[in-house]
Amino acid sequence: MSSGVKIDPQTVETYNSLKLGRKFRCIFYQMSADNTQICVEKTLEPTSSFEDMVAALPQSDSRYVVFDYEYQEEGATKNKIVFVNWCPDTAPIKKKMLYTSSKDSIRKALVGIQVEIQATDLSECSKEVFDEKCKK
Numbered sequence: 001m002s003s004g005v006k007i008d009p010q011t012v013e014t015y016n017s018l019k020l021g022r023k024f025r026c027i028f029y030q031m032s033a034d035n036t037q038i039c040v041e042k043t044l045e046p047t048s049s050f051e052d053m054v055a056a057l058p059q060s061d062s063r064y065v066v067f068d069y070e071y072q073e074e075g076a077t078k079n080k081i082v083f084v085n086w087c088p089d090t091a092p093i094k095k096k097m098l099y100t101s102s103k104d105s106i107r108k109a110l111v112g113i114q115v116e117i118q119a120t121d122l123s124e125c126s127k128e129v130f131d132e133k134c135k136k
Contacts, residue, residue, distance in 0.1 A: 005035065005036060005038055005098070005102040005105060006036060006037045006038070007038050008032075008037050010039065011029060011040055011106070011110075012109050012110065014043065015027060015110045018043075019081060022068070024045065024068075025044050025046050025052075026044035026048055026053045026066065026067045026068070027042075027044075027065070027066045028040070028042050028043070028044075028056065029041060029063065029064040029066075031095075031098060031099070031102075038064065038102060038105070050069070050130070053065065053067050054125055057086055058086075058088075060088060060090040060091055061092075062085075062086060062087045062088070062099040063099075064083070064086070064099070064106055065083070065084040066081060066084075066113070067081070068081055068082075069082045071130065071131050071135070078134070080114040080115050081112060081113055081115070082114070082130060083107060083110065083113045084116075084118075085099065085100070085103050085119070086125065087099050087118070114134075115130075115134055117129060
């Protein structure tokens with residue numbers, strides 16, 4: 001199901017800066033004011049933590065988030081790029097529907113995503129959930 005929402009070219013450029021250059025730790029994407037385009041809302045610096053990302057999630061609005069997640073596995077530090085479709089239960093229904101129907105478009109545009117998480121509340125966006133998904 002496609003919503004017809006376009007991807008702002010800056011969306012992919014910013015993602016590539018995270019993926020290839022590690023210029024950011026996290027990118028938040030949102031719909032434009034007229035709901036016709038997915039745009040970069042903000043980025044978090046490479047020194048930002050997982051907790052910084054979670055704290056920046058809006059409580060009653062949807063977002064797409066790309067996070068360079070660092071975790072421990074078999075005594076080694078590893079990284080995976082995680083895509084989060086954040087649609088909290090408190091977000092307006094129309095907004096949740098638009099984000100859900102547009103997810104495939106942005107996912108196809110952001111080549112190299114390794115893990116995807118659908119979160120509707122903070123318990124689904126915890127370190128435990130990220131660790132479990134990344135270690136699969």
